[in-house]
Amino acid sequence: MTILVTGGAGYIGAHVVRLLQQQGDQVVVVDNLSTGQRDRVGGAPIIEVDIAEDRAVDLMVDAMREHSVTAVIHFAAQKQVGESVARPAYYYHQNIGGMANVITAMERAQVRDLVFSSSAATYGMPPTAIVEETADPRPINPYGETKLVGEWMGRAAGKAWGLRFAALRYFNVAGSGWDDLGDPAVLNLVPMVLDRIANGKQPLIFGNDYDTPDGTCVRDYIHVLDLAQAHIDTLTYLAKDERPYDVFNVGTGTGSSVREVLDGLARVSGLAIEPELFERRAGDPPHLVGSPARINETLGWTAQNGLEEILTSAWTAWQTGPRRISVAGE
Numbered sequence: 001m002t003i004l005v006t007g008g009a010g011y012i013g014a015h016v017v018r019l020l021q022q023q024g025d026q027v028v029v030v031d032n033l034s035t036g037q038r039d040r041v042g043g044a045p046i047i048e049v050d051i052a053e054d055r056a057v058d059l060m061v062d063a064m065r066e067h068s069v070t071a072v073i074h075f076a077a078q079k080q081v082g083e084s085v086a087r088p089a090y091y092y093h094q095n096i097g098g099m100a101n102v103i104t105a106m107e108r109a110q111v112r113d114l115v116f117s118s119s120a121a122t123y124g125m126p127p128t129a130i131v132e133e134t135a136d137p138r139p140i141n142p143y144g145e146t147k148l149v150g151e152w153m154g155r156a157a158g159k160a161w162g163l164r165f166a167a168l169r170y171f172n173v174a175g176s177g178w179d180d181l182g183d184p185a186v187l188n189l190v191p192m193v194l195d196r197i198a199n200g201k202q203p204l205i206f207g208n209d210y211d212t213p214d215g216t217c218v219r220d221y222i223h224v225l226d227l228a229q230a231h232i233d234t235l236t237y238l239a240k241d242e243r244p245y246d247v248f249n250v251g252t253g254t255g256s257s258v259r260e261v262l263d264g265l266a267r268v269s270g271l272a273i274e275p276e277l278f279e280r281r282a283g284d285p286p287h288l289v290g291s292p293a294r295i296n297e298t299l300g301w302t303a304q305n306g307l308e309e310i311l312t313s314a315w316t317a318w319q320t321g322p323r324r325i326s327v328a329g330e
């Protein structure tokens with residue numbers, strides 16, 4: 001099988017590319033290399049283009065035909081909640097335009113299977129402590145809105161021309177499956193904390209007056225390798241005739257607060273972490289934890305790793321990278 005992976009040189013994409021290659025599949029990557037890195041794709045061909053550019057369609061059609069692509073996994077997108085509040089038109093253009101280009105190319109090349117990177121941000125502030133896929137999606141920031149529209153687009157293409165589509169709603173992805181595939185971007189809590197420390201500063205907590213047990217936001221942290229495996233399992237699911245669902249949470253059902261993540265990082269690293277309090281960040285829901293029941297029952301997928309493994313692997317990968325942090329007493 002040959003799988004086209006958009007954003008395959010990025011943090012999550014590269015984990016999926018490696019798993020696919022390990023099981024003997026061929027991979028073609030489409031990536032603009034803005035946060036992705038060329039040396040992460042295990043020698044797969046890379047089509048270097050921004051997914052939302054018009055010319056991306058022709059380039060993808062050509063690649064799908066040339067490599068006899070059988071399925072697409074679409075990661076390439078912008079993913080920062082705060083930035084999406086500040087730059088909504090840009091997020092709509094990149095994420096919705098990118099998805100439209102992917103689906104257009106698939107229809108033209110008659111490639112029928114698509115796994116889409118959706119997000120827990122589609123839920124907004126769900127009414128239940130542990131959110132299920134049946135909850136009404138009510139995103140509270142443009143990022144989440146673009147992901148919800150992406151889901152609608154995939155579903156509509158299914159009705160229109162038979163796209164076989166599944167969206168994975170990721171919760172908070174962190175850690176690394178291999179030391180050379182740590183998160184290269186400083187866009188989420190764990191790398192942001194390590195980046196601050198590498199720069200000789202203490203990490204920031206964005207608000208401690210939320211209505212949560214310790215006042216900091218609660219998230220469902222999922223190990224990137226578990227998430228990557230969920231994509232492999234979803235490809236198998238798309239090949240089946242009976243597909244009762246087209247949306248799955250990829251979470252653990254367990255929440256951790258920002259403070260618990262910081263305490264955990266201090267524990268696994270030996271670092272003395274004394275965070276500074278900062279103002280709330282726009283667009284942040286206080287509590288977002290996902291039920292994995294549906295993906296567990298339908299695909300047989302379950303997370304193998306918890307917060308400890310996530311933080312340990314993130315720390316080890318960081319320390320093998322270019323910005324090693326020296327720990328007191330070492």
Ligand code: UFG
Binds near residue numbers: 080171204205206
């Ligand atoms: N945070 C801090 N300090 C930091 C960085 C983050 O306190 O230096 C807080 C944030 O305010 C938030 C929590 O840590 O409360 C997690 O923030 P991230 O930026 O790591 O992640 P988000 O929850 O905002 O968003 C992430 C992905 C989205 C995805 C979402 C699903 O970036 O793509 O998880 O929950 F949709």
